[in-house]
Amino acid sequence: MDRLRALEAQSVYILREAYRQLEHLAMLWSIGKDSTVLLWLAKKAFFGHVPFPLVHIDTSFKLPEMIAYRDRLAREWKLTMIVGQNTAALRENRSFPAGTLDRISCCRELKTEALRNTLSGEWPRLRLDHQTGQYVKDADARPYTGVIVGVRADEEGSRSKERYFSPRTRDNDWDVGDQPPEFWNQYKTDFAPGTHVRVHPLLDWTELAIWEYIELESIPVVDLYFDRGAGQRYRSLGCYPCTQPVESTARTVSDIVRELRTGKFVNIAERAGRAQDKDGGGTLEQLRRDGYM
Amino acid sequence: MTLISTPVSLREGRGREQMNVVILGHVDHGKSTVVGRLLADTGSLPEGKLEQVRRTCQANAKPFEYAFLLDALKDEQSQGITIDTARCFFKTALRDYVIIDAPGHVEFLKNMVTGASRAEAALLVIDAKEGIQENSRRHGFMASMLGIRQLVVLVNKMDLVGWDQGVFRRVEAEYSAFLAEIAVRPEAFVPISALGGDNLASASEHLRWYPGLTVLQTIDRFEKQRPAEHQPFRMPVQAVYKFTESGDARRIVAGTVVAGSAQVGQTLVFHPSGKRTRLKSVEGFAEPARTSIGLGEATGVTLEQQVYVTPGEIACVEGEAPPEVGSFLRASVFWLGRKPLVQGKRYKLKLATAATTAFLRQVSRVVDASELSSTTTRSHVERHEVADCVFETVRPIAYDLAATQLDTGRFVIVDDYEIAGGGILLANPGEMRSLFDHSESEANAAPSARVSRGERLARLRQQPKLVVLTGPDRSSIEHIAARLERELFASGRFVYFVAPEQLRSGLEADLLAQPDVRRDEHLRRLGELARLFADAGCVLIAATESLDTAEARQLRRIAAPSEVLLVGLGDERIDEAELALSMERAEDPVAATRRIHGLLVEQRVLQDYEI
Numbered sequence: 001m002d003r004l005r006a007l008e009a010q011s012v013y014i015l016r017e018a019y020r021q022l023e024h025l026a027m028l029w030s031i032g033k034d035s036t037v038l039l040w041l042a043k044k045a046f047f048g049h050v051p052f053p054l055v056h057i058d059t060s061f062k063l064p065e066m067i068a069y070r071d072r073l074a075r076e077w078k079l080t081m082i083v084g085q086n087t088a089a090l091r092e093n094r095s096f097p098a099g100t101l102d103r104i105s106c107c108r109e110l111k112t113e114a115l116r117n118t119l120s121g122e123w124p125r126l127r128l129d130h131q132t133g134q135y136v137k138d139a140d141a142r143p144y145t146g147v148i149v150g151v152r153a154d155e156e157g158s159r160s161k162e163r164y165f166s167p168r169t170r171d172n173d174w175d176v177g178d179q180p181p182e183f184w185n186q187y188k189t190d191f192a193p194g195t196h197v198r199v200h201p202l203l204d205w206t207e208l209a210i211w212e213y214i215e216l217e218s219i220p221v222v223d224l225y226f227d228r229g230a231g232q233r234y235r236s237l238g239c240y241p242c243t244q245p246v247e248s249t250a251r252t253v254s255d256i257v258r259e260l261r262t263g264k265f266v267n268i269a270e271r272a273g274r275a276q277d278k279d280g281g282g283t284l285e286q287l288r289r290d291g292y293m
Numbered sequence: 294m295t296l297i298s299t300p301v302s303l304r305e306g307r308g309r310e311q312m313n314v315v316i317l318g319h320v321d322h323g324k325s326t327v328v329g330r331l332l333a334d335t336g337s338l339p340e341g342k343l344e345q346v347r348r349t350c351q352a353n354a355k356p357f358e359y360a361f362l363l364d365a366l367k368d369e370q371s372q373g374i375t376i377d378t379a380r381c382f383f384k385t386a387l388r389d390y391v392i393i394d395a396p397g398h399v400e401f402l403k404n405m406v407t408g409a410s411r412a413e414a415a416l417l418v419i420d421a422k423e424g425i426q427e428n429s430r431r432h433g434f435m436a437s438m439l440g441i442r443q444l445v446v447l448v449n450k451m452d453l454v455g456w457d458q459g460v461f462r463r464v465e466a467e468y469s470a471f472l473a474e475i476a477v478r479p480e481a482f483v484p485i486s487a488l489g490g491d492n493l494a495s496a497s498e499h500l501r502w503y504p505g506l507t508v509l510q511t512i513d514r515f516e517k518q519r520p521a522e523h524q525p526f527r528m529p530v531q532a533v534y535k536f537t538e539s540g541d542a543r544r545i546v547a548g549t550v551v552a553g554s555a556q557v558g559q560t561l562v563f564h565p566s567g568k569r570t571r572l573k574s575v576e577g578f579a580e581p582a583r584t585s586i587g588l589g590e591a592t593g594v595t596l597e598q599q600v601y602v603t604p605g606e607i608a609c610v611e612g613e614a615p616p617e618v619g620s621f622l623r624a625s626v627f628w629l630g631r632k633p634l635v636q637g638k639r640y641k642l643k644l645a646t647a648a649t650t651a652f653l654r655q656v657s658r659v660v661d662a663s664e665l666s667s668t669t670t671r672s673h674v675e676r677h678e679v680a681d682c683v684f685e686t687v688r689p690i691a692y693d694l695a696a697t698q699l700d701t702g703r704f705v706i707v708d709d710y711e712i713a714g715g716g717i718l719l720a721n722p723g724e725m726r727s728l729f730d731h732s733e734s735e736a737n738a739a740p741s742a743r744v745s746r747g748e749r750l751a752r753l754r755q756q757p758k759l760v761v762l763t764g765p766d767r768s769s770i771e772h773i774a775a776r777l778e779r780e781l782f783a784s785g786r787f788v789y790f791v792a793p794e795q796l797r798s799g800l801e802a803d804l805l806a807q808p809d810v811r812r813d814e815h816l817r818r819l820g821e822l823a824r825l826f827a828d829a830g831c832v833l834i835a836a837t838e839s840l841d842t843a844e845a846r847q848l849r850r851i852a853a854p855s856e857v858l859l860v861g862l863g864d865e866r867i868d869e870a871e872l873a874l875s876m877e878r879a880e881d882p883v884a885a886t887r888r889i890h891g892l893l894v895e896q897r898v899l900q901d902y903e904i
Contacts, residue, residue, distance in 0.1 A: 012549075
């Protein structure tokens with residue numbers, strides 16, 4: 001079996017296991033290439049359906065193309081689309097660079113806090129109403145006890161230690177020194193009340209595998225990944241104040257696959273354009289422990 | 294700052310082979326150094342990374358170590374040991390590698406197991422100066438239990454023993470002897486000094502007496518494990534999907550093929566239920582239509598007849614070798630749990646996609662994985678031990694022996710929400726005396742002064758019995774059960790309906806917090822309750838949502854010697870043969886009650902019956 005199909009089969013197995021074992025399941029969709037591949041894999045796993053809500057944390061600083069693409073796909077694929085936001089921080093101008101915070105604190109407020117409270121249901125969730133095309137307050141405020149996330153082990157150091165099924169405490173803590181064993185396709189699917197689990201079906205994928213799969217399956221991705229004439233493209237998507245494009249003339253998925261294969265970025269980390277990763281050793285890991293993706 | 298990242302496997306594409314290799318060995322024998330050096334020597338580190346870590350070390354007046362490259366997490370850096378499994382990537386001209394760096398501390402054995410289980414081959418590092426240590430042996434043993442067939446032993450720190458061939462040969466001889474005891478044949482022993490890069494990527498000046506291959510060369514000699522062909526088909530059922538609310542009428546049996554292949558038109562047999570029907574179609578999303586499914590595919594099929602199949606069953610092809618089916622399994626078990634594996638305790642056993650309650654019934658041999666010394670006279674298994682055990686499952690389970698089919702030939706044990714052990718299936722011990730067969734010994738122990746069964750029967754003019762109404766519509770079966778109680782009571786019978794709500798708020802109140810065991814325990818307690826009521830001469834009525842065949846049999850076994858009379862109301866999960874009476878789901882309650890009442894008279898449960 002070919003390598004991409006083997007990765008696909010493993011991810012599908014994990015997704016089905018999550019859907020079978022976890023009660024209130026949701027999938028995080030950052031609009032980026034990885035979580036969009038994840039969404040596609042969900043459609044593979046469930047034969048064209050996506051039987052759980054997709055959650056997007058909107059910092060309000062996302063590139064506008066991302067939001068347009070999100071809503072287009074949500075409508076076309078009839079997704080249960082949930083959006084959460086730290087509206088209080090935005091109102092009070094607690095952000096970067098326009099507001100009062102540094103990069104890391106801004107991530108903490110607009111992503112980590114927003115995510116934590118959206119998952120727990122403590123803050124209002126907005127759901128896309130497919131009739132009107134508007135976002136309305138979601139009546140369902142039950143906490144999500146299972147959250148599917150598109151992280152990959154090769155992205156940065158701390159992610160290489162993740163489990164496919166990774167338990168979190170009530171406070172979203174990740175105890176990296178004491179993780180459950182995981183072998184023979186058996187995952188931690190039994191939980192004490194109050195805990196929840198992050199599920200990582202893409203753990204074994206690489207950046208190249210993601211793009212090869214996008215090419216193989218013709219998966220629609222947001223066009224920010226492509227050079228649209230300026231000789232630049234985004235390699236990793238985030239908030240515009242903290243995300244820089246890379247020099248590249250790749251205009252299509254095949255161009256990107258070719259570019260990666262030539263080794264253009266061999267010695268440059270994929271998230272090199274993400275400024276928050278660089279603010280001090282272990283900071284991103286701290287964010288991850290606190291629930292950052 | 295992130296310490297390690299960026300796979301180098303980026304140059305060529307889909308055609309390239311990838312292999313997972315785990316690094317094992319005792320703590321401080323130099324695993325992380327080997328990996329760090331392999332990354333550096335194959336040019337797999339991000340630009341400037343090595344210099345950056347060197348500078349950091351200088352700034353902190355610490356000697357540089359390659360291990361710092363890997364120990365990306367903060368608490369590992371401060372302790373200087375690998376706590377969890379880290380993955381990194383490098384490539385040779387031949388293929389791409391994922392190197393899994395597993396911790397060498399025994400406290401982190403569960404992490405080592407996690408890492409090693411993902412590997413197709415292992416490099417085991419032994420310090421030439423310190424020699425073979427506890428975890429050198431334990432890791433070798435565990436690697437073989439986890440199913441890793443290819444192992445190369447690296448005798449590290451040869452610089453510290455003056456590059457002495459004699460030291461190398463002694464380690465080689467001693468460790469080979471150990472591996473021979475657990476029937477493992479290593480591919481090679483390589484003398485190295487990871488710190489200086491000797492014999493890693495290139496042959497060493499210092500080790501001219503060693504004629505063999507470098508570490509990179511031995512890694513490239515590992516073979517991709519090719520699955521054996523013509524294995525009997527096995528697809529553990531992961532789920533049965535019906536997305537009717539989205540306008541999709543397909544009923545899809547989903548699973549991953551772990552052995553063999555199957556074609557449309559072939560008859561599938563599902564074990565343990567034994568249900569069979571033809572494979573009608575292969576389903577998928579955004580893929581061309583096909584008529585067969587094969588090894589490794591996460592797929593889904595529809596069936597010609599709508600037989601009731603449950604997740605956890607194993608789909609097989611009729612005419613091919615069937616799996617073992619039974620309630621008893623003999624296995625070699627390694628235990629990782631904080632609490633020992635003991636008899637009398639309820640565990641969850643997960644095998645492929647099946648899960649069932651299981652009890653440890655026998656321990657025949659306990660082995661210390663680091664010493665291979667064995668103890669035979671123990672009834673429990675401690676943490677980090679390996680033992681030959683027999684388990685009893687509450688419901689029959691389908692499995693293969695590990696020697697013939699690995700994916701359906703091994704299981705894990707969950708204790709207190711956590712995977713606490715793994716088992717390799719050695720044999721089907723056949724039927725043994727079940728934990729649940731306790732009726733005979735009890736009856737024999739009753740004092741003779743007690744009122745006998747016959748005396749009660751003569752007085753009450755009825756046979757004690759458990760009458761269970763089962764079906765998908767809870768309120769309907771409870772309504773009929775209540776009517777039946779009323780009717781029998783009115784005709785002067787000693788009858789009692791134990792309503793589910795009464796059980797939930799009392800006898801089963803503790804089960805609310807244990808969703809895992811709720812169903813099994815409900816049946817056990819109901820069975821035990823039935824035995825007591827039967828002893829008192831009562832006709833006990835119960836209503837239980839959708840019993841399946843295995844549950845019905847289990848209930849009979851527990852309730853014995855009290856007899857169980859099952860009445861089904863539209864239940865598709867249970868074999869007709871189990872039912873004394875089968876009615877429609879929407880049967881009129883008055884008619885249903887009359888039919889059950891009639892049956893009780895007919896079967897002489899109620900005697901001297903007058904209308």
